[in-house]
Amino acid sequence: MPRPEERRPPVWFLFSVTGVGILANTMITPNIPDILADLGRSEGGAGLLVASGALPGVVLAPVIGVLADRLGRKRVLLPCLLFFGVGALAGALAQSFAAMIGARLLQGVGGAGLLNLVLVLIADNWTGLERTRLIGRNSAVLTAALATLPSISGLIAEVTDWRVAIAVGAVALPVAVAGWYLLPDWRPAQTASVGLQLRRSATAVRQPALLFVFLAGFGLFVVIFGVFLTALPVHLEEQFGLGPAVRGIVLSVPAVGATVVSFNLDRIRSVVALRLLLAASCFFIAVAAFGVAVAPVLVLILVAMVLYGFGEGSLIPSLQDVASTLPAPEQRASVMATWVAAVRLGQTFGPLGAALLFARYSTSVAMTVGAVIFAAVGVVLGLGPVDDDLMAAHRAED
Numbered sequence: 001m002p003r004p005e006e007r008r009p010p011v012w013f014l015f016s017v018t019g020v021g022i023l024a025n026t027m028i029t030p031n032i033p034d035i036l037a038d039l040g041r042s043e044g045g046a047g048l049l050v051a052s053g054a055l056p057g058v059v060l061a062p063v064i065g066v067l068a069d070r071l072g073r074k075r076v077l078l079p080c081l082l083f084f085g086v087g088a089l090a091g092a093l094a095q096s097f098a099a100m101i102g103a104r105l106l107q108g109v110g111g112a113g114l115l116n117l118v119l120v121l122i123a124d125n126w127t128g129l130e131r132t133r134l135i136g137r138n139s140a141v142l143t144a145a146l147a148t149l150p151s152i153s154g155l156i157a158e159v160t161d162w163r164v165a166i167a168v169g170a171v172a173l174p175v176a177v178a179g180w181y182l183l184p185d186w187r188p189a190q191t192a193s194v195g196l197q198l199r200r201s202a203t204a205v206r207q208p209a210l211l212f213v214f215l216a217g218f219g220l221f222v223v224i225f226g227v228f229l230t231a232l233p234v235h236l237e238e239q240f241g242l243g244p245a246v247r248g249i250v251l252s253v254p255a256v257g258a259t260v261v262s263f264n265l266d267r268i269r270s271v272v273a274l275r276l277l278l279a280a281s282c283f284f285i286a287v288a289a290f291g292v293a294v295a296p297v298l299v300l301i302l303v304a305m306v307l308y309g310f311g312e313g314s315l316i317p318s319l320q321d322v323a324s325t326l327p328a329p330e331q332r333a334s335v336m337a338t339w340v341a342a343v344r345l346g347q348t349f350g351p352l353g354a355a356l357l358f359a360r361y362s363t364s365v366a367m368t369v370g371a372v373i374f375a376a377v378g379v380v381l382g383l384g385p386v387d388d389d390l391m392a393a394h395r396a397e398d
Contacts, residue, residue, distance in 0.1 A: 007184045008125040011134065014118050015141045016175050017077070020084060021114035022142065023169040024053040024107050026149035028091075031162040038162070039097040051348075052101045056108035058344045064113040065337025068120065069330055074183040076333075077117045081176035084110030088169025107169065115142075116336040123324035123332055124186075129266045132321050136265025139317035143262060147255030200331060205338045212384040213323050214342040216278070219377040220285070220315060221346030226354035227289045227370035228254075228308065235363035240298055253302055254309030261313030268314065274322075275387045277314055282378030284311030286371045293367035322386055 028035070029050065036045050068076040087107025094100040122134045156165040205214070228251070236242040236250060261268070268277065284307050291304030320339070327335040357366035 007186065009121055009179075009183050011137075013175075013178060013182050014121060014134075015138060016178075017081070017114055017118050018138055018141050019145050020081065020169070020172045020175055021111055021118070022145055022149065023088070023171070024084070024104070024111050025050065026146060027153040027165050027168050028053070030150045030154035031157045031165055034157065034162045035100070036097075039094070039100060041097045045097060048101060049104065052104040053108045053111065054344060054347060056105055057112035058341060058348070060109060060112040061116065061337040061340040061344065062334065063337075065116065065334040065340075068113070068117060068333035068337075072186060073117055073121055073124065073333070074179065074185050076113060077121075077183070078176050078179050080110045080113035080117070081172045081179065082110065083107070084114065085170045085172035085176065086110075088166060088172065091169070092163040092167035110172070112340070116340045117333065119320050119324050120333045120336050121183075123336075124329065129270060131325070132269050132317075133266035135321045135324070136262045136317045139265075139313070139320070140259045140263035143255050143258045143313065147252045147259075205335055207326060209385045210323065210326055210335060210338075212381060212386055213319050214338060216282070216315075216377050216381055217319055217323075217339055218342040218346040219373055220312075220319075221343045222350035222353065223285060223289060223370040223374050224312070224350065225347045226350030227292075227367045230351040230354045231358050231363045231366040231370075232292055234358060235292065235367065236301075238363065242298075250298075250301065250305060253305040254312060257306050257309030258313030261310050262317050265314065265317050269318070273388055274318065275382060275384075278318055278386065279378045279382035281311040281315035281318070282374050282381060284308065285315070286374040286378060289367050289371035289374060293364040293371065 032049060035049065036042065064076060064080070084107050087103050087105075087110060090103035090106060091100055094103050118138060119135065122138065123131060126134055153165040153168070156168070205211075233247050233251065236247050242250070272280075288304040288308035288311065291307070292301050295301045295304060320336075323335055323339045324332060354366045354370070357369060
Protein backbone atom coordinates (compact mmCIF):
# COMPACT_ATOMS: atom_id res chain seq x y z
CA MET A 1 0.00 0.00 0.00
CA PRO A 2 1.58 3.29 -1.02
CA ARG A 3 1.94 5.85 1.72
CA PRO A 4 4.15 8.64 0.39
CA GLU A 5 5.01 11.10 3.10
CA GLU A 6 3.31 14.03 1.39
CA ARG A 7 -0.03 12.16 1.51
CA ARG A 8 0.13 11.59 5.24
CA PRO A 9 -2.26 13.64 7.36
CA PRO A 10 -0.40 16.02 9.69
CA VAL A 11 0.15 14.54 13.14
CA TRP A 12 -1.27 17.66 14.79
CA PHE A 13 -4.54 17.14 12.91
CA LEU A 14 -4.83 13.54 14.12
CA PHE A 15 -4.17 14.61 17.69
CA SER A 16 -6.78 17.35 17.29
CA VAL A 17 -9.40 14.77 16.34
CA THR A 18 -8.43 12.71 19.40
CA GLY A 19 -8.90 15.80 21.57
CA VAL A 20 -12.32 16.45 20.05
CA GLY A 21 -13.33 12.84 20.58
CA ILE A 22 -13.23 13.09 24.38
CA LEU A 23 -14.96 16.47 24.70
CA ALA A 24 -18.43 14.92 24.92
CA ASN A 25 -17.83 13.66 28.46
CA THR A 26 -14.95 15.76 29.78
CA MET A 27 -16.82 19.03 29.21
CA ILE A 28 -20.06 17.83 30.76
CA THR A 29 -19.18 15.73 33.83
CA PRO A 30 -17.96 18.59 36.10
CA ASN A 31 -21.19 20.48 35.42
CA ILE A 32 -23.77 17.69 35.79
CA PRO A 33 -25.43 19.10 38.94
CA ASP A 34 -25.88 22.54 37.34
CA ILE A 35 -27.22 21.06 34.10
CA LEU A 36 -29.76 18.91 35.93
CA ALA A 37 -30.86 21.81 38.13
CA ASP A 38 -31.32 24.19 35.18
CA LEU A 39 -33.24 21.61 33.15
CA GLY A 40 -35.47 20.62 36.05
CA ARG A 41 -34.22 17.09 36.67
CA SER A 42 -33.20 15.30 39.86
CA GLU A 43 -29.81 13.70 40.44
CA GLY A 44 -31.26 10.46 39.10
CA GLY A 45 -30.95 11.90 35.60
CA ALA A 46 -27.15 11.95 35.80
CA GLY A 47 -26.77 8.37 34.55
CA LEU A 48 -28.90 8.96 31.45
CA LEU A 49 -27.13 12.26 30.80
CA VAL A 50 -23.71 10.58 30.72
CA ALA A 51 -24.75 7.32 29.06
CA SER A 52 -26.58 9.02 26.20
CA GLY A 53 -23.28 10.32 24.85
CA ALA A 54 -21.69 6.86 24.77
CA LEU A 55 -24.62 4.62 23.84
CA PRO A 56 -24.58 5.31 20.06
CA GLY A 57 -20.99 4.10 19.90
CA VAL A 58 -21.90 0.57 20.99
CA VAL A 59 -24.25 0.19 18.01
CA LEU A 60 -22.66 2.46 15.41
CA ALA A 61 -18.93 1.85 15.82
CA PRO A 62 -19.01 -1.40 13.76
CA VAL A 63 -21.15 0.29 11.07
CA ILE A 64 -18.74 3.21 10.89
CA GLY A 65 -15.84 0.80 10.58
CA VAL A 66 -17.40 -1.02 7.63
CA LEU A 67 -18.22 2.29 5.93
CA ALA A 68 -14.68 3.60 6.43
CA ASP A 69 -13.27 0.43 4.86
CA ARG A 70 -15.65 0.77 1.93
CA LEU A 71 -15.95 4.51 1.32
CA GLY A 72 -12.63 5.74 2.68
CA ARG A 73 -11.52 7.29 5.95
CA LYS A 74 -12.07 10.91 4.95
CA ARG A 75 -15.64 10.40 3.73
CA VAL A 76 -16.63 8.94 7.10
CA LEU A 77 -14.50 10.98 9.51
CA LEU A 78 -15.68 14.39 8.28
CA PRO A 79 -19.42 13.65 8.78
CA CYS A 80 -18.59 12.28 12.23
CA LEU A 81 -16.93 15.59 13.12
CA LEU A 82 -19.94 17.50 11.76
CA PHE A 83 -22.43 15.44 13.79
CA PHE A 84 -20.28 15.90 16.89
CA GLY A 85 -20.02 19.67 16.48
CA VAL A 86 -23.71 20.18 15.73
CA GLY A 87 -24.60 17.99 18.72
CA ALA A 88 -22.42 20.15 20.98
CA LEU A 89 -24.16 23.33 19.80
CA ALA A 90 -27.57 21.72 20.23
CA GLY A 91 -26.66 20.71 23.78
CA ALA A 92 -25.51 24.23 24.60
CA LEU A 93 -28.87 25.58 23.40
CA ALA A 94 -31.08 22.87 24.94
CA GLN A 95 -34.00 24.21 26.96
CA SER A 96 -35.29 20.88 28.24
CA PHE A 97 -33.81 17.62 29.48
CA ALA A 98 -35.28 15.73 26.52
CA ALA A 99 -33.63 18.17 24.11
CA MET A 100 -30.33 17.73 25.95
CA ILE A 101 -30.54 13.93 25.66
CA GLY A 102 -31.30 14.27 21.95
CA ALA A 103 -28.28 16.52 21.52
CA ARG A 104 -26.09 14.07 23.46
CA LEU A 105 -27.26 11.20 21.26
CA LEU A 106 -26.44 13.23 18.14
CA GLN A 107 -23.02 14.04 19.54
CA GLY A 108 -22.57 10.35 20.37
CA VAL A 109 -23.29 9.42 16.76
CA GLY A 110 -20.38 11.59 15.66
CA GLY A 111 -18.15 10.54 18.52
CA ALA A 112 -18.59 6.85 17.63
CA GLY A 113 -16.12 7.23 14.76
CA LEU A 114 -13.50 9.69 15.98
CA LEU A 115 -11.02 7.90 18.24
CA ASN A 116 -10.99 4.66 16.25
CA LEU A 117 -10.55 6.39 12.88
CA VAL A 118 -7.54 8.31 14.19
CA LEU A 119 -5.89 4.95 14.97
CA VAL A 120 -6.89 3.65 11.54
CA LEU A 121 -5.28 6.68 9.86
CA ILE A 122 -2.08 6.19 11.86
CA ALA A 123 -1.97 2.51 10.88
CA ASP A 124 -2.68 3.37 7.23
CA ASN A 125 0.21 5.79 6.97
CA TRP A 126 2.97 4.60 9.32
CA THR A 127 4.56 1.21 9.97
CA GLY A 128 6.80 -0.55 12.49
CA LEU A 129 8.07 1.27 15.54
CA GLU A 130 7.10 4.58 13.94
CA ARG A 131 3.47 3.43 14.05
CA THR A 132 3.96 2.31 17.67
CA ARG A 133 5.46 5.69 18.52
CA LEU A 134 2.52 7.64 17.09
CA ILE A 135 -0.10 5.38 18.67
CA GLY A 136 1.69 5.82 21.99
CA ARG A 137 1.81 9.59 21.61
CA ASN A 138 -1.81 9.71 20.56
CA SER A 139 -2.59 7.83 23.78
CA ALA A 140 -0.47 10.34 25.71
CA VAL A 141 -2.50 13.20 24.21
CA LEU A 142 -5.69 11.38 25.20
CA THR A 143 -4.52 10.77 28.76
CA ALA A 144 -3.28 14.32 29.27
CA ALA A 145 -6.55 15.72 27.92
CA LEU A 146 -8.61 13.45 30.16
CA ALA A 147 -6.65 14.76 33.14
CA THR A 148 -6.93 18.46 32.30
CA LEU A 149 -10.15 19.09 30.37
CA PRO A 150 -12.60 18.50 33.26
CA SER A 151 -10.83 21.22 35.27
CA ILE A 152 -10.93 23.56 32.26
CA SER A 153 -14.63 22.83 31.78
CA GLY A 154 -15.36 23.57 35.42
CA LEU A 155 -13.43 26.82 35.21
CA ILE A 156 -15.29 27.91 32.06
CA ALA A 157 -18.63 27.15 33.72
CA GLU A 158 -17.56 28.98 36.88
CA VAL A 159 -16.60 32.11 34.95
CA THR A 160 -19.43 32.00 32.38
CA ASP A 161 -22.03 29.20 32.20
CA TRP A 162 -22.21 25.44 31.68
CA ARG A 163 -23.65 26.07 28.22
CA VAL A 164 -20.41 27.73 27.16
CA ALA A 165 -18.42 24.72 28.40
CA ILE A 166 -20.57 22.32 26.34
CA ALA A 167 -20.33 24.59 23.29
CA VAL A 168 -16.55 24.03 23.26
CA GLY A 169 -17.36 20.75 21.50
CA ALA A 170 -18.27 22.79 18.43
CA VAL A 171 -14.53 23.03 17.76
CA ALA A 172 -15.20 19.83 15.83
CA LEU A 173 -16.60 21.99 13.01
CA PRO A 174 -13.37 23.88 12.17
CA VAL A 175 -11.46 20.62 12.62
CA ALA A 176 -13.76 19.11 9.97
CA VAL A 177 -12.98 22.02 7.64
CA ALA A 178 -9.27 21.46 8.17
CA GLY A 179 -9.75 17.76 7.45
CA TRP A 180 -11.40 18.57 4.13
CA TYR A 181 -8.13 20.12 2.96
CA LEU A 182 -5.62 17.95 4.83
CA LEU A 183 -6.89 14.38 4.49
CA PRO A 184 -6.16 12.49 1.28
CA ASP A 185 -9.27 11.05 -0.33
CA TRP A 186 -7.80 7.55 -0.16
CA ARG A 187 -9.47 4.25 0.59
CA PRO A 188 -8.29 0.63 0.58
CA ALA A 189 -8.78 -1.35 -2.58
CA GLN A 190 -12.28 -2.75 -2.06
CA THR A 191 -13.78 -4.72 -4.95
CA ALA A 192 -15.94 -7.07 -2.89
CA SER A 193 -19.68 -6.75 -2.49
CA VAL A 194 -21.02 -5.48 0.82
CA GLY A 195 -21.97 -9.02 1.85
CA LEU A 196 -18.53 -10.39 1.03
CA GLN A 197 -16.89 -7.46 2.80
CA LEU A 198 -18.91 -8.18 5.93
CA ARG A 199 -17.97 -11.87 5.81
CA ARG A 200 -14.29 -11.01 5.38
CA SER A 201 -14.47 -8.53 8.24
CA ALA A 202 -16.14 -11.14 10.43
CA THR A 203 -13.36 -13.57 9.57
CA ALA A 204 -10.74 -10.95 10.38
CA VAL A 205 -12.11 -10.18 13.84
CA ARG A 206 -12.20 -13.90 14.66
CA GLN A 207 -8.43 -14.22 14.44
CA PRO A 208 -7.30 -15.74 17.77
CA ALA A 209 -4.83 -12.93 18.43
CA LEU A 210 -7.50 -10.27 17.86
CA LEU A 211 -9.99 -12.11 20.07
CA PHE A 212 -7.36 -11.96 22.81
CA VAL A 213 -6.99 -8.22 22.21
CA PHE A 214 -10.76 -7.61 22.33
CA LEU A 215 -11.04 -9.65 25.53
CA ALA A 216 -8.21 -7.69 27.12
CA GLY A 217 -9.75 -4.38 26.04
CA PHE A 218 -13.13 -5.36 27.47
CA GLY A 219 -11.54 -6.47 30.76
CA LEU A 220 -9.37 -3.36 30.95
CA PHE A 221 -12.30 -0.99 30.69
CA VAL A 222 -14.43 -3.07 33.05
CA VAL A 223 -11.72 -2.50 35.65
CA ILE A 224 -11.01 1.15 34.73
CA PHE A 225 -14.67 2.19 34.85
CA GLY A 226 -15.73 -0.23 37.56
CA VAL A 227 -12.83 -0.02 40.00
CA PHE A 228 -11.06 3.27 39.40
CA LEU A 229 -13.93 5.51 38.27
CA THR A 230 -16.92 4.06 40.17
CA ALA A 231 -15.79 2.16 43.29
CA LEU A 232 -12.69 4.18 44.17
CA PRO A 233 -14.37 7.59 44.64
CA VAL A 234 -16.90 5.98 46.98
CA HIS A 235 -14.08 4.13 48.78
CA LEU A 236 -12.12 7.35 49.29
CA GLU A 237 -15.14 9.06 50.80
CA GLU A 238 -16.18 6.14 53.02
CA GLN A 239 -12.75 5.03 54.23
CA PHE A 240 -10.81 8.29 54.30
CA GLY A 241 -13.48 10.99 54.41
CA LEU A 242 -12.09 12.77 51.35
CA GLY A 243 -14.09 15.52 49.67
CA PRO A 244 -14.57 16.08 45.91
CA ALA A 245 -11.45 18.21 45.41
CA VAL A 246 -9.05 15.72 46.99
CA ARG A 247 -10.78 12.77 45.32
CA GLY A 248 -10.26 14.53 41.98
CA ILE A 249 -6.56 14.91 42.70
CA VAL A 250 -6.22 11.22 43.59
CA LEU A 251 -8.03 10.20 40.40
CA SER A 252 -5.73 12.40 38.30
CA VAL A 253 -2.51 10.87 39.68
CA PRO A 254 -2.37 7.99 37.12
CA ALA A 255 -2.38 10.47 34.23
CA VAL A 256 1.20 11.51 34.93
CA GLY A 257 2.68 8.03 34.70
CA ALA A 258 0.38 6.98 31.86
CA THR A 259 1.35 10.00 29.77
CA VAL A 260 5.09 9.46 30.29
CA VAL A 261 4.91 5.75 29.47
CA SER A 262 2.67 6.04 26.41
CA PHE A 263 4.70 8.95 25.05
CA ASN A 264 7.81 6.72 25.16
CA LEU A 265 6.12 3.48 24.12
CA ASP A 266 8.30 2.98 21.04
CA ARG A 267 11.45 3.12 23.20
CA ILE A 268 9.98 0.65 25.68
CA ARG A 269 8.89 -1.72 22.93
CA SER A 270 12.38 -1.66 21.43
CA VAL A 271 13.82 -3.29 24.59
CA VAL A 272 10.85 -5.18 26.11
CA ALA A 273 9.17 -8.11 24.37
CA LEU A 274 5.54 -7.42 23.49
CA ARG A 275 4.12 -10.45 25.30
CA LEU A 276 6.06 -9.57 28.46
CA LEU A 277 4.94 -5.94 28.27
CA LEU A 278 1.26 -6.90 27.89
CA ALA A 279 1.36 -9.36 30.79
CA ALA A 280 3.36 -7.01 33.04
CA SER A 281 0.97 -4.11 32.33
CA CYS A 282 -1.99 -6.28 33.35
CA PHE A 283 -0.30 -7.28 36.59
CA PHE A 284 0.54 -3.64 37.35
CA ILE A 285 -3.17 -2.81 37.08
CA ALA A 286 -4.17 -5.89 39.10
CA VAL A 287 -1.73 -5.01 41.89
CA ALA A 288 -2.95 -1.40 41.82
CA ALA A 289 -6.60 -2.47 42.13
CA PHE A 290 -5.79 -4.76 45.06
CA GLY A 291 -3.59 -2.07 46.59
CA VAL A 292 -6.35 0.52 46.69
CA ALA A 293 -8.67 -2.12 48.17
CA VAL A 294 -6.45 -2.90 51.18
CA ALA A 295 -4.30 0.22 51.66
CA PRO A 296 -4.65 1.48 55.26
CA VAL A 297 -3.26 4.95 54.50
CA LEU A 298 -3.72 7.40 51.66
CA VAL A 299 -0.07 7.48 50.64
CA LEU A 300 -0.23 3.78 49.68
CA ILE A 301 -3.27 4.47 47.53
CA LEU A 302 -1.29 7.16 45.73
CA VAL A 303 1.52 4.66 45.11
CA ALA A 304 -1.02 2.19 43.74
CA MET A 305 -2.46 4.87 41.46
CA VAL A 306 0.98 5.62 40.03
CA LEU A 307 1.42 1.91 39.32
CA TYR A 308 -1.99 1.84 37.67
CA GLY A 309 -0.96 4.75 35.45
CA PHE A 310 2.14 2.87 34.29
CA GLY A 311 0.05 -0.18 33.42
CA GLU A 312 -2.66 1.76 31.61
CA GLY A 313 -0.14 3.89 29.72
CA SER A 314 1.59 0.85 28.25
CA LEU A 315 -1.37 -1.51 27.84
CA ILE A 316 -3.93 0.61 25.99
CA PRO A 317 -1.67 1.82 23.14
CA SER A 318 -0.01 -1.60 22.87
CA LEU A 319 -3.38 -3.28 22.38
CA GLN A 320 -4.35 -0.57 19.88
CA ASP A 321 -1.10 -1.17 18.01
CA VAL A 322 -1.84 -4.89 17.74
CA ALA A 323 -5.45 -4.33 16.69
CA SER A 324 -4.42 -1.89 13.95
CA THR A 325 -1.49 -3.97 12.66
CA LEU A 326 -2.97 -7.48 12.35
CA PRO A 327 -5.85 -6.83 9.91
CA ALA A 328 -5.43 -6.12 6.22
CA PRO A 329 -6.03 -2.46 5.24
CA GLU A 330 -9.43 -3.25 3.75
CA GLN A 331 -10.61 -4.67 7.11
CA ARG A 332 -8.66 -2.35 9.42
CA ALA A 333 -11.44 0.11 10.23
CA SER A 334 -13.90 -2.73 10.88
CA VAL A 335 -11.49 -4.40 13.29
CA MET A 336 -10.77 -1.13 15.11
CA ALA A 337 -14.52 -0.53 15.36
CA THR A 338 -14.87 -3.95 17.01
CA TRP A 339 -12.19 -2.88 19.50
CA VAL A 340 -14.24 0.25 20.25
CA ALA A 341 -17.40 -1.82 20.72
CA ALA A 342 -15.58 -4.13 23.18
CA VAL A 343 -14.27 -1.10 25.07
CA ARG A 344 -17.72 0.53 25.20
CA LEU A 345 -19.21 -2.70 26.57
CA GLY A 346 -16.54 -2.68 29.28
CA GLN A 347 -17.40 0.93 30.07
CA THR A 348 -21.04 -0.09 30.44
CA PHE A 349 -20.69 -3.32 32.45
CA GLY A 350 -17.85 -2.16 34.71
CA PRO A 351 -19.77 0.50 36.67
CA LEU A 352 -22.90 -1.66 36.87
CA GLY A 353 -20.99 -4.67 38.19
CA ALA A 354 -18.94 -2.62 40.64
CA ALA A 355 -22.04 -0.86 41.97
CA LEU A 356 -23.75 -4.21 42.59
CA LEU A 357 -20.70 -5.54 44.43
CA PHE A 358 -20.12 -2.61 46.72
CA ALA A 359 -23.83 -2.19 47.38
CA ARG A 360 -24.05 -5.80 48.57
CA TYR A 361 -20.60 -6.20 50.07
CA SER A 362 -18.10 -3.31 50.07
CA THR A 363 -15.96 -1.17 47.81
CA SER A 364 -12.93 -3.26 48.83
CA VAL A 365 -14.64 -6.39 47.52
CA ALA A 366 -15.46 -4.68 44.22
CA MET A 367 -11.84 -3.58 43.78
CA THR A 368 -10.50 -7.02 44.74
CA VAL A 369 -12.72 -8.66 42.13
CA GLY A 370 -11.33 -6.19 39.59
CA ALA A 371 -7.79 -7.19 40.59
CA VAL A 372 -8.59 -10.87 40.08
CA ILE A 373 -10.13 -10.18 36.68
CA PHE A 374 -7.05 -8.38 35.49
CA ALA A 375 -4.60 -10.88 36.89
CA ALA A 376 -6.48 -13.47 34.80
CA VAL A 377 -6.28 -11.24 31.71
CA GLY A 378 -2.52 -10.95 32.29
CA VAL A 379 -2.15 -14.73 32.37
CA VAL A 380 -4.20 -15.07 29.18
CA LEU A 381 -2.08 -12.50 27.34
CA GLY A 382 1.14 -13.97 28.70
CA LEU A 383 0.23 -17.38 27.29
CA GLY A 384 -1.62 -16.16 24.19
CA PRO A 385 -0.63 -15.83 20.54
CA VAL A 386 0.21 -12.10 20.54
CA ASP A 387 3.98 -11.64 20.30
CA ASP A 388 6.68 -9.78 18.38
CA ASP A 389 7.00 -12.50 15.73
CA LEU A 390 3.31 -12.21 14.87
CA MET A 391 3.57 -8.42 14.65
CA ALA A 392 6.70 -8.63 12.47
CA ALA A 393 4.96 -11.01 10.06
CA HIS A 394 1.99 -8.69 9.60
CA ARG A 395 4.20 -5.61 9.29
CA ALA A 396 6.03 -7.35 6.45
CA GLU A 397 2.70 -7.70 4.65
CA ASP A 398 1.74 -4.03 5.26
